[in-house]
Amino acid sequence: DSGVTQTPKHLITATGQRVTLRCSPRSGDLSVYWYQQSLDQGLQFLIQYYNGEERAKGNILERFSAQQFPDLHSELNLSSLELGDSALYFCASSVSPTREQFFGPGTRLTVL
Amino acid sequence: AQSVTQPDIHITVSEGASLELRCNYSYGATPYLFWYVQSPGQGLQLLLKYFSGDTLVQGIKGFEAEFKRSQSSFNLRKPSVHWSDAAEYFCAVGDWSGTGNQFYFGTGTSLTVIP
Numbered sequence: 001d002s003g004v005t006q007t008p009k010h011l012i013t014a015t016g017q018r019v020t021l022r023c024s025p026r027s028g029d030l031s032v033y034w035y036q037q038s039l040d041q042g043l044q045f046l047i048q049y050y051n052g053e054e055r056a057k058g059n060i061l062e063r064f065s066a067q068q069f070p071d072l073h074s075e076l077n078l079s080s081l082e083l084g085d086s087a088l089y090f091c092a093s094s095v096s097p098t099r100e101q102f103f104g105p106g107t108r109l110t111v112l
Numbered sequence: 113a114q115s116v117t118q119p120d121i122h123i124t125v126s127e128g129a130s131l132e133l134r135c136n137y138s139y140g141a142t143p144y145l146f147w148y149v150q151s152p153g154q155g156l157q158l159l160l161k162y163f164s165g166d167t168l169v170q171g172i173k174g175f176e177a178e179f180k181r182s183q184s185s186f187n188l189r190k191p192s193v194h195w196s197d198a199a200e201y202f203c204a205v206g207d208w209s210g211t212g213n214q215f216y217f218g219t220g221t222s223l224t225v226i227p
Contacts, residue, residue, distance in 0.1 A: 002155065033215070043202065043217040056214045090155060098208050100146060101215060103156040 003027065004104035006091050012110045018079040021107045025072055025093030031055070032074040033094075033101055034066055038087040049074060050097055081111045114139050114207050118218035125193050126226050133188040133221050135203030144206035145186040146215070147177055151199045159201075162186060173197070198225045 003026035013019055025032050034046040036059075045058035049068035060066075063081075068074045078085060088108050092101035115138045125131055137143055144163055148156040160171025167179040177188045186203060203218045 002157070004155075042219045045214055045216070048214065058214060092156075098144075098206075100158055100161050100206075102158065103148070105155045 002102040002104065004029075004091060004093050004102055006089075006104040006107050008107060009105070010108050010110070012112065013081060014112055015081055015083060017081050017111075018077065019081065019109065021076040021078070021089055021091075021109075023074045023076070023091030023093075023104060025074070025091075026102055029093035029095050029102070030072065031094045031097050031099075031101075032068055032072070033092040034060075034074070034076050035090040035092065036087045037090060037106070041087075043090075046076070048097070055097060078109070083111050085109065086111045114205055114214075114216045116203050116205050116216050116218035118201075118203055118221050120221045121219070122222045122224070124224040124226060127195050128192050131188075131190045131193045131197070131223070133201050133203075133223070135186045135188065135218060136184050137186065137203070137205045138184065139205050139207070141209065143179075143186075144208065145177075145179060146204040146206065147171065147175070147186075147188050148202045148204065148217075149173075149199045150202065150220075156202065159188070193223075193225055195225045195227065198223055 005024045007022045030051045033048045037043045046060040048056040066076045088106045090106045091104045094101045117136045147159040162179045200220045204215045207214045
């Protein structure tokens, strides 16, 4: 158990819908990262927050957005969902941007 | 641009045999390197990391990795594989050069262990 929690574990929704994934970092970690893992794209970095501020952006679509709240939990919002958005979404956290990341168990999103 | 290559998509070893998983990276400065393991349906677990210093690093579960700057490699090794080691292994390089911290992951190596 890494100490990073993600909810929900599974999410099934329809195309065009919007969903919110939630992540709570390890106690004391200020940085949160979001990744998407799919069979064809592998593990792709989406976005990073540090203490509430966006720090780095990867291959995140404009339909996707995220934020980190004052209590340091983070949410990833996915809108206008497409079939291709079906994937595992991981959250990771680290104590600072220059340290190793610890991963949560992931949320499996299925878009029908 | 930073990148990580894991040349072996899939490896099969016998239980008790030694293991080496290859990782090559492309990075302009001193790299920060990591190996993670992912069991089916699970998140990624950190096995070991290299930031600086001794080029042979020890990790959890009996794994070790050696950083070779001249070969741009960070190969993962284990002297004797156990059936429970069957999983997906990912090498990653950390890029600290910007304001954030972006990890670049390889495509992974799937390890099968046969009795």
